[in-house]
Amino acid sequence: MTDAVQPTSGLSLDRVAFSRAGRVIIDGVDVTLPRGAFGALVGPNGAGKSTLLHLIASIERAASGGIVFDGAALPTMPRRERARTVAVAEQQSDTELDLSVVDVVMLGRTPHLGAFASASATDAAVVRDALAAVGAAGLAARRFHTLSGGERQRVTLARALAQQPSLLLADEPTNHLDIRSQLSALSLLAELARGGLTVLAALHDLGHAAAYADHVIVLAEGRVVAAGDPATVLTPELVLDVYGVRAAVLRHPLTGRPLLAFAEGSPAAAETSPTLDLESSL
Amino acid sequence: MTKAGMTTVQQAREAEVVKTSRSLPAAVWAVILSVLLAASIVVAVTIGPAGLTAGDVWASILAHLGFGDPTLSPLRDGIVWQLRMPRVLTAAAVGAGLALAGAIMQAVTRNPLADPYLLGLSSGASVGAVIVLVLGVSIALPFAAFAGALVALGFTLVLAGAAGRITPTRTVLAGLAVSSVFGAVTSLIIFWSATGDSYREILNWLLGSLAGAEWPAVAISVGALLLVGGPLLASARTLDAFAFGDASAAALGVNVDRTRWLLLGGTALLTGAMVSVSGSIGFIGLVLPHAVRLLTGPGHRALLPLSALAGAIFLIWADTAARTLFDPRELPVGIITALVGGPVFAVLILRSRRIS
Numbered sequence: 001m002t003d004a005v006q007p008t009s010g011l012s013l014d015r016v017a018f019s020r021a022g023r024v025i026i027d028g029v030d031v032t033l034p035r036g037a038f039g040a041l042v043g044p045n046g047a048g049k050s051t052l053l054h055l056i057a058s059i060e061r062a063a064s065g066g067i068v069f070d071g072a073a074l075p076t077m078p079r080r081e082r083a084r085t086v087a088v089a090e091q092q093s094d095t096e097l098d099l100s101v102v103d104v105v106m107l108g109r110t111p112h113l114g115a116f117a118s119a120s121a122t123d124a125a126v127v128r129d130a131l132a133a134v135g136a137a138g139l140a141a142r143r144f145h146t147l148s149g150g151e152r153q154r155v156t157l158a159r160a161l162a163q164q165p166s167l168l169l170a171d172e173p174t175n176h177l178d179i180r181s182q183l184s185a186l187s188l189l190a191e192l193a194r195g196g197l198t199v200l201a202a203l204h205d206l207g208h209a210a211a212y213a214d215h216v217i218v219l220a221e222g223r224v225v226a227a228g229d230p231a232t233v234l235t236p237e238l239v240l241d242v243y244g245v246r247a248a249v250l251r252h253p254l255t256g257r258p259l260l261a262f263a264e265g266s267p268a269a270a271e272t273s274p275t276l277d278l279e280s281s282l
Numbered sequence: 283m284t285k286a287g288m289t290t291v292q293q294a295r296e297a298e299v300v301k302t303s304r305s306l307p308a309a310v311w312a313v314i315l316s317v318l319l320a321a322s323i324v325v326a327v328t329i330g331p332a333g334l335t336a337g338d339v340w341a342s343i344l345a346h347l348g349f350g351d352p353t354l355s356p357l358r359d360g361i362v363w364q365l366r367m368p369r370v371l372t373a374a375a376v377g378a379g380l381a382l383a384g385a386i387m388q389a390v391t392r393n394p395l396a397d398p399y400l401l402g403l404s405s406g407a408s409v410g411a412v413i414v415l416v417l418g419v420s421i422a423l424p425f426a427a428f429a430g431a432l433v434a435l436g437f438t439l440v441l442a443g444a445a446g447r448i449t450p451t452r453t454v455l456a457g458l459a460v461s462s463v464f465g466a467v468t469s470l471i472i473f474w475s476a477t478g479d480s481y482r483e484i485l486n487w488l489l490g491s492l493a494g495a496e497w498p499a500v501a502i503s504v505g506a507l508l509l510v511g512g513p514l515l516a517s518a519r520t521l522d523a524f525a526f527g528d529a530s531a532a533a534l535g536v537n538v539d540r541t542r543w544l545l546l547g548g549t550a551l552l553t554g555a556m557v558s559v560s561g562s563i564g565f566i567g568l569v570l571p572h573a574v575r576l577l578t579g580p581g582h583r584a585l586l587p588l589s590a591l592a593g594a595i596f597l598i599w600a601d602t603a604a605r606t607l608f609d610p611r612e613l614p615v616g617i618i619t620a621l622v623g624g625p626v627f628a629v630l631i632l633r634s635r636r637i638s
Contacts, residue, residue: 107526114519115518
């Protein structure tokens, strides 16, 4: 275990385990995600995706295992320093308070500000840049609770970016979004990764993972069942094995990336049918 | 702060938005409320029989602080300095402390209906205080009240969480159950000890009264406000981080569990100290923070100090009304605060139903 080469940059999880109420949720997970990569965490409902993100951000404490980012152990890092290193864009972020969009994004400056310090011009600039980065500069003066789902998602992402993290964790960043907003959220994450930010997003849609991620990690029942680049990981066999549905993996005619098509069916019937033939799959 | 020489007009405009238009009004409100508080203290002392003027009050204050010679007759000076001033100052400190406790509880529990009175802390503090008074060890009064508040808070939270997730509604219902029981215990203890006018004394503890407030009460309430309330103000930015819930606060670098228990413990201590000198005065912790949010928004760096100032002013006038409306008879001041607070509570319930 210790003789494995630990990458000094990027995210590295080593045999991370976690139980809740006596039930094993995360069962010895190893993950390696290079710095600046866009990783997609996929898997069926209840596979432990959100929990794993919470463990990486130390929102919940792993029972055992190592969580290292850029050579530093995240669980033992001082809280404020950790919050300047890792940011989390939660799935459904809502508040009862009547906050403006700027107020919300300014919350991302919390780990950079002292108890009595006022937000400085620098903080204001970071907030402005974060909103601009997610294409939400025009929302600055709006009240958060008046925003649409897609707008909220962007602002939540901007709040995470205002923490100026090196590692961004996003939990279902496309949830409740229309297709256009889904794609723009995903391309934004991919763009942030190209800019040097390490991104790990829990995604429901395998197609999204295939189309946007550099690295796919498949989680099932708290274990990593496959990890690697999308083309090698997302095979019909894996989809059948993990999700119990038939899938055909094609090549996207526009991007050349893997394109998945699904069909329901009993695993028994499916065993013979995985095929790359477009007509019979549809 | 304004070193951006090459800022474009566009950026400057956005920076203005980013600074939020609220930061200035909050400072202005602080000045306005501070002036109002000082004026309220002086004016409230003049109100009542004896026909005192604000000048008399100033003269008495200055004389007692060692500036200038006493110009008032001993009787009138006694009314100012021994009777009314301690009562008004106690009202101010209790109002400030309860409003501050309410604002913090609302943030920590993410429950807009949280209030030391509604969640049973005040009733618990009353039980603690009454037990100590019956036993005759009044030196322990604020601490016993603190212990009572803590026990009541514990009961409320356990009861609210027993059936699963703690929701605002369940918390308020649990608080109702706890405060009913603790209120009954307070009444039983007073009735059983039967010294003097039990009914009046029971009313004073259940509804709150500042009738007996003398300088020791000032020392307890102002002392608790400074020693406990002061440090609690430092939690403002942390409380802001709770806006999107515990996980989000943790992701922003907040030690959620430690913060929650420290702050709830702090509010219990503050509530205990205040209840030990005033009985359980209701709704201040509910009404004032919500009123201040309307003025300055939900940011806690403005909300906490302004709620305290507004609570102080509010309770000074509620108590002035309590002692003068039916002069020479006194109303328990909690009747006044409930008359104002009950409807506000109702509005909050209606509004929270619309939200959910």
